[in-house]
Structures are given as C-alpha cells and as structure tokens.
Amino acid sequence: MAPLPRPARALRWIGSSRKDYMEFPSQVQDSFGFELFLAQTGQHPPSAKPLKGFGSGVVELIDNHDGDTYRAVYTVRFDEAIYVLHSFKKKSKRGIRTPQTEVELIRARLRDAEALYTRNKEHGS
Incomplete structure (x- = not known):
C-alpha cells in the first residue's frame, strides 16, 4: 500500500x-506554483536548492525565461506553513551569486x- 500523501501546509507570503511573484511571466509563475505545491505536500521540487548562508530549511527556486533569471526563496522550517520570503528577478550579470x-x-x-x-503558535491559530 502506498503511503498517504502528507496534508498540504499553508502557503504564507x-x-x-x-x-x-505576480509580476513574473506566467510560465515562471506556473513553474514555481507547481514547485511550491510540491513543497507544501512535503516533496522536493526539481529546481529547489538550499540557499547558501542560511543553514537548513531555506530554499530557492530558480527559473530562466527569455534570458532572465527568476528566483523565489521560501522556508520549510516551520511545521504549519511554507513561508515565501522573497521573489525577484536577478539583475546582476556577474556570476550566479545572490546579490547582498x-x-x-x-x-x-x-x-x-x-x-x-511564534505569534500563531502562542494564539493557537
């Protein structure tokens, strides 16, 4: 018998x-939307990579579209939700490093x- 899928965690922005994120091209939104859904259900999105310098649980998604690079950064550190921390189009043309x-x-x-x-935990929501 296959394991039951994990209930989806909330997605908080x-x-x-x-x-x-809503300003990204629709193809990028579709791609990231699916990958965020995978994260919500406890799966590992294909483009997800740990974001260096943040320790475990902070992940970035990367998509290239029409010569531009788009990124969405989220955390899985909290059990009740996936928190999307930042969505941006990378502007720097030097290397792949995330700008400071x-x-x-x-x-x-x-x-x-x-x-x-912490506030949600304290108030039971």
Missing part, C-alpha cells in the same frame, strides 16, 4: 513576495516569518 541586498532582505523576512510563526 512575507512582505511583497506575492506581489513581486537580496540576501539581507531574505534574512529580514526570515525573522518576520519566525515572529509570525
């Missing part, structure tokens, strides 16, 4: 991540997600 300004924004939003998670 931090800061402007949803608004920024984006890294700092991701760190701040990870702290916001942690505070939201």
